[in-house]
Amino acid sequence: MIGHVVEGIVNFSDRNGLYEKRILLMFSGGKDSSLALYLLKEAGLEVSALTFLHRWSWRETLNWAMKFTRKLGVEHYLVDVTKGLLREAAGRKGPICINCKKVMLWNAKWFALNNGFDILAKGDNANDKIIGALLDQCKSDIRLCNIPKIGVPFFRPLIKYTAEEVEALAEEAGIRPYRMYEHARRRQWREGCxxxxxxxxxxxxxxxxxxxxxxxxxxxxxxxxxxxxxxxxxxxxxxxxxxxxxxxxxxxxxxxxxxxxxxx
Structure with a gap:
């Protein structure tokens, strides 16, 4: 199945000129973003990883993520968003995930623009709730979104695959991220912070x-x-x-x- 998916990414990238672009993938070190990074690398695209961390991030998962990108031979950037997270979240009602995502999205945009990246990528799959989100504004193929408000196109290579399919693909690729054994919000392994x-x-x-x-x-x-x-x-x-x-x-x-x- 991996070979079929990689072939699909190659064909899509050829049609959309992605081989002439520098891609920056928002990389948490979870199964989805790890698989997305692996597939883009296998497809021969110029891809780098961007990981956001803060004072309360799990260090164990970060260590695993750094070893994973090193094994792939992928350039890996780490950005500390502690100050921005506190500025957005302190004094507001919890939980703070929506505030954190806002901080990460805008930091990713400016990091990409300031460092010569043409496209941002994410590991969203078909089960992810995107209704009402910026990425729901795609007017054509939802795998590649041009959003004027962001100013950088988003590439989501897994968006047409279900969580179960992503799980099977990751297993085939031998991708087994470090687990903190969180309860998470879904039965599937969906850890965060x-x-x-x-x-x-x-x-x-x-x-x-x-x-x-x-x-x-x-x-x-x-x-x-x-x-x-x-x-x-x-x-x-x-x-x-x-x-x-x-x-x-x-x-x-x-x-x-x-x-x-x-x-x-």
Whole structure:
């Protein structure tokens, strides 16, 4: 299946002049963006990776991502968006994912423009919710979007493949990203960062962000040891878990109680 997908990217790139362009892929180190980077490299396109990080990013997944790009022989840029994230999120109601995405999108735009890249790429698949988003403004093939408000075209090589198909492709390619064993918002492996677990409606503060990171880092160690997927919302300290037994939930509760007073 990989060969068929790569051939499709080659043909699409030929028709759209992508072999004369420099492509910058927004690379989180998750399965989708890793597969997208792998496929673009296999297709012979000039592609580089751009990873955004902040003070509360998972360092384990970042280390895996850096090893992956090194193995592919792909240029990899790291950009710290801590200040921008705090500026956009502090004082607003949680969760802060929408604020973070806004910061990353505009940083990606200006990084591309200032460093001679012609196209931005993303690992979105067919299951990703894009209704109402900027990328829903595509007037032709949704794989390549020219959005005047952004000023840089977006290439999404996986947008016509379902999450299940992406999973199979990544397995075929031997792409197995480092897992933090987060609960995530979907049953599929959709990890991100601990800040997504700030309770909806809570006013975001630097102290609450710190708490979300520390509590979920400790919970992730327990989840990895028990081979379950688990996260905790803050400051409510609601434990979310796929396939937890009573013993695991008890250990998680004991662990969370150590953060309880700090969050009150």
């Amino acid at each position: 601990p800040l997504q677990y700030i309770d909806r409606g809570e006013i975001v503060t630097p102290e609450l962000i710190d708490l979300a990171y520390r509590a979920n880092y400790e919970i992730s160690k327990l989840a990895r040891r028990k081979k379950v997927r688990m996260s905790v919302r803050v400051p409510s300290f609601e434990i979310m878990c796929w396939d937890c037994d009573e013993e695991t939930l008890r250990e998680a509760q004991e662990l969370v109680e150590t953060f309880g007073e700090e969050g009150r």
